[in-house]
Every structure is written in C-alpha cells, then in structure tokens.
Amino acid sequence: xxxxxxxxxxxxxxxxxxxxxxxxxxxxxxxxxxxxxxxxxxxxxxxxxxxxxxxxxxxxxxxxxxxxxxxxxxxxxxxxxxxxxxxxxxxxxxx
Amino acid sequence: xxxxxxxxxxxxxxxxxxxxxxxxxxxxxxxxxxxxxxxxxxxxxxxxxxxxxxxxxxxxxxxxxxxxxxxxxxxxxxxxxxxxxxxxxxxxxxxxxxxxxxxxxxxxxxxxxxxxxxxxxxxxxxxxxxxxxxxxxxxxxxxxxxxxxxxxxxxxxxxxxxxxxxxxxxxxxxxxxxxxxxxxxxxxxxxxxxxxxxxxxxxxxxxxxxxxxxxxxxxxxxxxxxxxxxxxxxxxxxxxxxxxxxxxxxxxxxxxxxxxxxxxxxxxxxxxxxxxxxxxxxxxxxxxxxxxxxxxxxxxxxxxxxxxxxxxxxxxxxxxxxxxxxxxxxxxxxxxxxxxxxxxxxxxxxxxxxxxxxxxxxxxxxxxxxxxxxxxxxxxxxxxxxxxxxxxxxxxxxxxxxxxxxxxxxxxxxxxxxxxxxxxxxxxxxxxxxxxxxxxxxxxxxxxxxxxxxxxxxxxxxxxxxxxxxxxxxxxxxxx
Numbered sequence: 001x002x003x004x005x006x007x008x009x010x011x012x013x014x015x016x017x018x019x020x021x022x023x024x025x026x027x028x029x030x031x032x033x034x035x036x037x038x039x040x041x042x043x044x045x046x047x048x049x050x051x052x053x054x055x056x057x058x059x060x061x062x063x064x065x066x067x068x069x070x071x072x073x074x075x076x077x078x079x080x081x082x083x084x085x086x087x088x089x090x091x092x093x094x095x
Numbered sequence: 096x097x098x099x100x101x102x103x104x105x106x107x108x109x110x111x112x113x114x115x116x117x118x119x120x121x122x123x124x125x126x127x128x129x130x131x132x133x134x135x136x137x138x139x140x141x142x143x144x145x146x147x148x149x150x151x152x153x154x155x156x157x158x159x160x161x162x163x164x165x166x167x168x169x170x171x172x173x174x175x176x177x178x179x180x181x182x183x184x185x186x187x188x189x190x191x192x193x194x195x196x197x198x199x200x201x202x203x204x205x206x207x208x209x210x211x212x213x214x215x216x217x218x219x220x221x222x223x224x225x226x227x228x229x230x231x232x233x234x235x236x237x238x239x240x241x242x243x244x245x246x247x248x249x250x251x252x253x254x255x256x257x258x259x260x261x262x263x264x265x266x267x268x269x270x271x272x273x274x275x276x277x278x279x280x281x282x283x284x285x286x287x288x289x290x291x292x293x294x295x296x297x298x299x300x301x302x303x304x305x306x307x308x309x310x311x312x313x314x315x316x317x318x319x320x321x322x323x324x325x326x327x328x329x330x331x332x333x334x335x336x337x338x339x340x341x342x343x344x345x346x347x348x349x350x351x352x353x354x355x356x357x358x359x360x361x362x363x364x365x366x367x368x369x370x371x372x373x374x375x376x377x378x379x380x381x382x383x384x385x386x387x388x389x390x391x392x393x394x395x396x397x398x399x400x401x402x403x404x405x406x407x408x409x410x411x412x413x414x415x416x417x418x419x420x421x422x423x424x425x426x427x428x429x430x431x432x433x434x435x436x437x438x439x440x441x442x443x444x445x446x447x448x449x450x451x452x453x454x455x456x457x458x459x460x461x462x463x464x465x466x467x468x469x470x471x472x473x474x475x476x477x478x479x480x481x482x483x484x485x486x487x488x489x490x491x492x493x494x495x496x497x498x499x500x501x502x503x504x505x506x507x508x509x510x511x512x513x514x515x516x517x518x519x520x521x522x523x524x525x526x527x528x529x530x531x532x533x534x535x536x537x538x539x540x541x542x543x544x545x546x547x548x549x550x551x552x553x554x555x556x557x558x559x560x561x562x563x564x565x566x567x568x569x570x571x572x573x574x575x
Contacts, residue, residue, distance in 0.1 A: 014363060016177060059376035065112045065149035068119035076132045087128040087235035090179045092227055
C-alpha cells in the first residue's frame with residue numbers, strides 16, 4: 001500500500017468531500033490501485049522519448065474574436081439558490 | 096549585518112480582446128453584474144472551451160517585445176481551488192509548456208540601464224468579481240470578468256530595490272500599452288502586480304525566505320509596499336527572528352502590509368493538463384508574421400528621438416512614455432521643424448491641459464498642425480510666448496485655428512515702433528518718481544517700466560523691442 005489514510009483525508013479536504021470511515025477505506029484501496037497502473041507504466045523505457053503534449057495528434061482549434069450574445073440575465077441567474085439584483089449571493093468570504 | 100533585497104514581480108495584464116478567452120461573451124467593463132455570461136464562463140457541466148485566436152496573437156506579441164522564446168507547442172493546465180469567483184473550481188492557466196519563456200527587458204535605473212530577466216509569459220483566464228456586503232454576512236458575485244483573457248508575466252528575481260521594481264513595472268506597462276494589447280488601467284484592475292520579496296546578506300547568493308505582496312494598485316503603492324516589507328524583513332532578521340513564507344496585503348491607508356491569514360490549507364493547486372483543450376501549435380511562420388506587425392517600442396523610440404531630433408534624453412523619455420504622445424510630437428515636428436521648442440510646449444502647456452482634463456488623445460481638439468502654427472507664430476514674433484499660452488487655452492477648449500483666435504481677439508504682438516514709443520513716453524511721464532530713481536542709478540526700476548508697458552499693451556508688446564526702445568528713451572533722459 002502506497003497511499004496513506006492521511007493522504008486520503010488531505011485529498012478529501014482539497015476536494016471539499018466529507019467521507020465516512022467506510023468510504024475512506026474504499027477510496028484508499030481504489031487510489032492505490034490507480035497508482036499501481038502508474039508503476040506498470042513506469043517500467044517502460046522512455047529514455048530518448050520526448051515528452052508528449054497530448055495523446056492525440058491534433059492541435060487547438062482557434063476561434064475568431066467575435067462577440068456573440070450572452071445568456072439572457074434571467075437564464076444566467078436561473079440556477080442560483082440566492083440572488084440580489086443581478087448578482088449571485090453567497091455567504092461572505094474574506095480570505 | 097547589511098542585507099540586500101531580492102525582488103521578483105508577477106504582472107497580470109488583461110488583454111484587449113472583444114470577446115472572452117474561451118467563449119464569445121463580451122469583455123466590456125462596467126456592464127450590469129452577470130450580463131456578459133454564458134454556460135461556458137459560468138462553468139456549466141458539459142460545455143467546452145474554444146480559445147480566442149486574438150488572445151494568442153496578443154500573448155505572442157508581448158512575448159516577442161520581451162525577447163522571449165515562443166514555444167512551438169504549449170498547453171493549458173487547470174489550476175484547482177475553491178472560491179466563489181471561480182465557478183468551475185479551476186482556472187484555465189498554463190503550467191508546464193507555457194506559450195513563451197526566457198526573455199528580458201532593459202530597465203532604466205539610477206545606476207544606468209539594467210537587464211531584468213523574464214521567466215515566462217503565459218496565458219490564463221481571469222476570475223469573477225466579489226463585492227462584500229459591509230453590514231450583512233454575504234458577498235455578491237459578478238461573473239462578467241470570468242474568462243476574460245489575461246497574460247501573466249513572471250520576472251526573474253532580478254530587482255534589488257523598490258525603485259527598480261517600479262521602473263520595471265513602468266517599462267512593461269508602457270510596452271503593453273504601446274502594443275495596444277492592454278489598456279493598462281491599474282485602478283480598474285486591467286494591469287495588476289504581485290511582488291515577491293526576500294532579503295539576504297550582501298555578498299551571498301542563496302535566496303532568503305520570501306513573502307508575497309498583493310493589492311498594490313498603483314506604481315507608487317508597489318514602491319511603498321516593497322519599502323515597508325523590506326524594512327519589516329530587516330527588523331525581523333536583525334532581531335534574530337525568522338521570516339514566515341506567506342502572502343501579505345498592502346494597506347494603502349497605513350502604508351503597511353498585513354498577513355493574509357487563510358483558514359484554508361496551504362495552497363495546493365494540483366495543476367494538470369486541461370483535458371478539454373488540445374495543445375497549442377504556434378508555427379514559426381506565424382511568429383514571424385506577428386513580428387512584422389510589432390510597432391516601434393518605447394526604448395527604441397526614445398533612442399531615435401534623441402538621435403533624430405537632437406532633444407535631451409529627459410525630453411525623449413517623457414515624450415515616448417506614451418505612444419500617442421510620441422506620435423503627436425512627431426506630427427507637430429513635421430509641420431514645425433524645431434523639435435526642442437515643440438518638446439518644451441508639449442511637456443508643459445500641452446501635458447498640463449491633458450492632465451487637468453483627464454482627456455484621452457482621441458478627445459483632443461487641438462490638431463498637431465494647429466499646435467505647429469501656434470509655435471510658428473511665436474517664432475515669427477507675431478505673438479509673444481505669454482500670449483501664446485492664452486491662445487493655446489482657447490485652442491484647447493474650442494479646436495479653433497490659432498491665427499483666427501489671434502485675429503479675432505486682437506492679440507497680435509505690437510512690434511510697431513511708434514506705437515510702442517507712445518506707450519513708453521506715456522509711462523515715463525506718468526511715473527516721474529521712478530524715472531528719477533532710475534536716473535539716480537537705481538537701474539532695477541527698469542523692470543517696473545517693462546511691466547507697466549506690457550500692461551498698457553495688454554501683454555501684446557514685443558518684449559525684445561520694448562526693452563530696446565525703453566533703454567533708448569531712458570538714456571535720452573539721462574543725457575538730456
């Protein structure tokens with residue numbers, strides 16, 4: 001086992017996830033399994049192989065700098081649990 | 096122990112594109128909150144970003160202007176963090192393989208020019224804006240700015256004083272504005288700067304523990320913030336203390352910095368390549384094409400102004416600080432070939448008026464050819480320099496030709512000998528006390544006579560002739 005229970009807790013905090021003890025145990029072994037794939041990959045000899053920017057040989061399609069209509073304001077705000085004027089309203093966050 | 100400061104700056108510049116980086120919403124500043132949003136910049140599931148070609152072009156322009164190497168292949172990365180101004184919970188940025196790296200700019204410092212290294216210039220998207228309610232425990236989120244293209248310009252830790260940092264910042268600011276890729280407005284946040292500062296004993300090379308400074312929204316505040324932080328580090332180190340690596344906010348009211356204690360865990364952004372965006376390919380031919388479109392940059396322009404127009408380095412620096420001002424100067428010189436006199440006028444009257452009105456160049460009434468005619472009239476002795484200032488004020492307000500203003504207001508300089516003589520004789524007659532003072536050897540009353548004559552002519556007397564004629568009349572009296 002490579003992943004520690006502390007690492008699972010840390011990742012959960014970063015992802016804002018509240019995990020039960022059972023879930024923690026489950027994810028611990030799942031994360032471990034994923035890392036095992038990496039171990040397998042690490043066995044490949046990559047000496048003299050340039051790093052790959054992407055697995056597909058396609059490059060970014062670009063668009064012209066043209067403004068198109070945005071969402072109507074009612075639609076833009078329609079999913080918000082709370083609004084004030086045309087702003088989304090959230091609990092106060094001061095860093 | 097003597098310490099030296101080591102300063103590096105991170106600049107964020109909003110690019111002047113019409114639409115956002117990854118969607119087609121408008122980037123216009125000042126719209127009602129959330130009017131310029133769509134499913135992409137709101138971070139709705141299932142949407143896909145498509146990158147703006149102009150944003151890429153602008154980034155390449157800046158990279159070329161800063162002597163950077165353009166990477167043929169670059170890619171976007173996700174920077175992950177949770178904050179209400181970031182609806183996707185990640186910012187599209189660049190980490191490995193940025194658009195450009197390894198550049199430099201020359202910066203004017205007290206001890207001459209210094210080369211400041213640029214680590215990288217990369218592209219990223221801006222976050223939204225939060226307004227905190229003063230009384231209630233709520234914040235208001237406006238996503239209009241979310242997704243507006245930014246470039247981040249990261250310098251090497253090459254600066255050694257707050258003055259050098261400010262000079263570097265001004266240099267990059269003027270390059271961005273010259274390239275017309277950023278409006279450079281620091282108050283509205285289209286040009287922002289964070290600073291990293293650390294101290295080390297003079298003569299050593301290892302870097303000390305740094306602090307990061309934020310919230311300095313003017314050149315002066317960058318200097319003040321750094322000055323304060325350097326003094327704070329010095330005090331801590333001299334007392335045998337340790338600097339804690341942290342982010343601190345500059346408070347412009349007190350001129351000090353305060354720790355931004357975050358309840359959150361230490362930042363762990365977990366950058367990884369954005370799977371929604373394919374790598375960027377920038378072929379060399381495209382870079383060459385963009386290189387052809389680069390305008391003359393401020394430093395080159397300054398050198399050319401010194402050599403071509405023979406004006407002092409100081410003048411050239413002031414005139415080339417803004418591209419519009421420099422172009423205006425050149426236009427005036429085309430019609431009135433006395434660069435030093437043009438430069439004097441632009442640096443005084445013209446810039447005073449420009450500052451007072453807070454006008455932009457597109458709003459100025461006075462055409463370069465009109466300013467040239469005004470200077471021509473001074474040179475030909477048609478109006479005095481003093482009268483010219485009032486004529487200029489009229490031109491500034493109305494856009495009228497100087498010749499017309501001079502004629503309509505009867506401001507033509509009096510160079511008519513007999514008219515001036517009449518004025519002088521009258522003044523000598525009206526002021527017998529001063530005349531006898533003069534004759535008794537108190538020649539400083541000459542200034543009094545000149546002043547009176549000027550007043551009597553309503554400022555229109557040709558000063559050279561006035562002085563000459565006055566001297567003649569007074570010497571007649573002394574001999575008489």
